[in-house]
Structure formats: C-alpha cells, structure tokens
Amino acid sequence: MSDKMIAPDNIKDIIEINTKDSTYNVALLKDSWQCDVSAYSKVLVITNEKIAPLYLELFQTRLITQEVYAHILRDGEEFKTWDSIKQILDSAFKFKLDRKSLMIAVGGGVVSDLVGFASGIYQRGIDFISFPTTLLAQVDASVGGKCGINNEFGKNLIGLFHQPVGVFVWMGFLASLPEREKKAGIAEIIKIAACFDKKFFNDLENMDLKDKDNLTFCIFRAIKIKAKVVMEDEREKGVRAALNYGHTFGHVIELLGNYKEFLHGEAVAIGIRMANSLSLELGKMSRKVKDSIDSLLDKNDLKFSYKVANKEVFYQNFFMDKKVEFGKLRVILLRDIGEFEICSGINKTSFLKALEEWE
Numbered sequence: 001m002s003d004k005m006i007a008p009d010n011i012k013d014i015i016e017i018n019t020k021d022s023t024y025n026v027a028l029l030k031d032s033w034q035c036d037v038s039a040y041s042k043v044l045v046i047t048n049e050k051i052a053p054l055y056l057e058l059f060q061t062r063l064i065t066q067e068v069y070a071h072i073l074r075d076g077e078e079f080k081t082w083d084s085i086k087q088i089l090d091s092a093f094k095f096k097l098d099r100k101s102l103m104i105a106v107g108g109g110v111v112s113d114l115v116g117f118a119s120g121i122y123q124r125g126i127d128f129i130s131f132p133t134t135l136l137a138q139v140d141a142s143v144g145g146k147c148g149i150n151n152e153f154g155k156n157l158i159g160l161f162h163q164p165v166g167v168f169v170w171m172g173f174l175a176s177l178p179e180r181e182k183k184a185g186i187a188e189i190i191k192i193a194a195c196f197d198k199k200f201f202n203d204l205e206n207m208d209l210k211d212k213d214n215l216t217f218c219i220f221r222a223i224k225i226k227a228k229v230v231m232e233d234e235r236e237k238g239v240r241a242a243l244n245y246g247h248t249f250g251h252v253i254e255l256l257g258n259y260k261e262f263l264h265g266e267a268v269a270i271g272i273r274m275a276n277s278l279s280l281e282l283g284k285m286s287r288k289v290k291d292s293i294d295s296l297l298d299k300n301d302l303k304f305s306y307k308v309a310n311k312e313v314f315y316q317n318f319f320m321d322k323k324v325e326f327g328k329l330r331v332i333l334l335r336d337i338g339e340f341e342i343c344s345g346i347n348k349t350s351f352l353k354a355l356e357e358w359e
C-alpha cells in the first residue's frame, strides 16, 4: 500500500526497503506532497505537544482520508514510557480503530518509537507510517522498524521490531527544528559515515551542513546506507549492530542524566568519542583516525563537556544494555573509517582506563 500513498509527482527521491515480511518506501517529499490513506478505515495521527500547534492543521489538509483522529503526547525522551503506550492504545480503543486502521507518527524518535510499538501490539499489530520531523528521526530512528521504550533500568529495553509501511521525509519540518536538535541529528549522520562509508565521511569533512542542499543530500545518503544495513540484517544478528557505535556509552550518559541533560544525538556524539578512546586504548584505532572523527564532530559543534562522576557506576550501567549477551558486553569499535568491529569480552580495566579521560 505504501507506494500508492504518495503520488510519484510528490517525490524527489525514493528508496525501497525489503525485509523478510515487509516492503516499504522511504520517500523524500516535494513541498507540495499529499498523502492518500483512504484505503484505511480510520487514521490516528500521533504527535506531541510541540509539533501539534505547528503541523497538525497541515495534516488535516494533506491527508486524503475518510476519518482522522489525533492523539497528542508530552514532549521528551522521559515520556518514552509504558504510560505513553497505554495512552495511545486507549485513544485507539476510544476512536474504535480496527485492524484495517492506520497510525501515523508525526514527530521525532520518541514519537516514532512509541507509535511503532503501540501499532505493533494494537489488536496484534496494525500498519503505521512515519513522518519524521527531526533530523535524527529522518536519518535513523524512523527507518528500520526498531521500536522501544525506556524504563528505570535503561533505554529501549522493552520493544519490538515493527516495520512501518512508509517513511516520508519532508525537509519542511526542519524549518522549525531548533538548532540544538539539528546538530544532534548530525551526530547520527557522522556515525553512519564513520562506520560504513569512508567516501561519505571525507565528503562530510569538506561540506557545510548548514547549507540546506548539502544537508538534504546527506540525509538521504545516510538513509540509503541505513536501508542497505537493515535489508541485510533486520533483526541485528550481525552488521546492524554497527549502528550502535557510540550508543553503549551514549545510553549510559542519557540514563545517568535522567534523559534530560543531553539529547540522544548529543549523548551519541560523546559516546562516539568514548568508544574511540577505548579503541585507541586497545590499539585498534590510530590517533590519526581518532583525531579525524573528533575534528568532524567539532566542526559540527558536537563538542560537550561531560564528566564521568564515578567510573565504576558508569561501567556497571553498561550491563543494563541490550548488547549484553551471556554477561558479556558487546561494543562497536572502529579500526578505521568504514571499518568496524563488534567486540565482546573486553576487560573492565580497559573500559575504566578509557573513561579516565572523562573524569
């Protein structure tokens, strides 16, 4: 159904994602887009309190549908919880959505995770589409079907894989995106380039992402790389794990800051630097490569002062991560740009030594 929702003359570029059980498009939209979801019995648009006043009305005119309802969430990573899932499901029941109904996520990574999760369990699973409104959600969170919520034990520890039936990227949303959030999204672009594509990384070194055309080009280039990774390894049995580069550290930073101190992309930027310190400590990465990644992060204003208050506490928090198997932590380290390694069984002393730089 996804290829019919957006007419081809509304599209600038398109990528088809094929996984074991689904096929859908990620489309870069022209400004004049319209979305035909009239094949669905009812539509529930889910957004948050920040996005709703800016764009909910737009959706009323751009969606072609018979019956549309809205659910408005609180804004922030701290609301990526069971309670928000329950609220979405309650709305779906109240508006009597059936198995031929559709949920539409309009928002950043928090909204797309919540909607992916809620639609994945509502009446054992209904379709959802995503209109990512943040750079971070455009390049990473909304593509690939990972939907998770946080609890007191950590980030994204509860969730499922539920692929959307369409992801529609409209650059118009970025006009209202705060600069801080834009920069946070760039961290995920750098992550993807550093892990998978040396040429892309070199291009980023020579590119100003404040330029809208450059940014649009890089967003879609990052999505193309992610799409390829997801198609190869939807369930993260291998190569997809590399997308967690910087995240093992980043998730602890977010958790210890109660999800309020740093945006996800900011924590990932710090996490990338920490992972590189570990890689250097283990002799896997050269100082030259570490410096080149640091410089690219610096160039994009992704430099933060962060203090590890207690290395032992920081280390223990790694073990709440999904990347622990049989008690052993798996972490993504780079040897070179475009050359990653999934490392398991790294000794505690090396982790603590790498964290010294952050004390």
Ligand code: GLY
Pocket: 140, 141, 143, 144, 146, 240, 243, 244
């Ligand atoms: N955000 C990492 C992934 O989708 O695998």
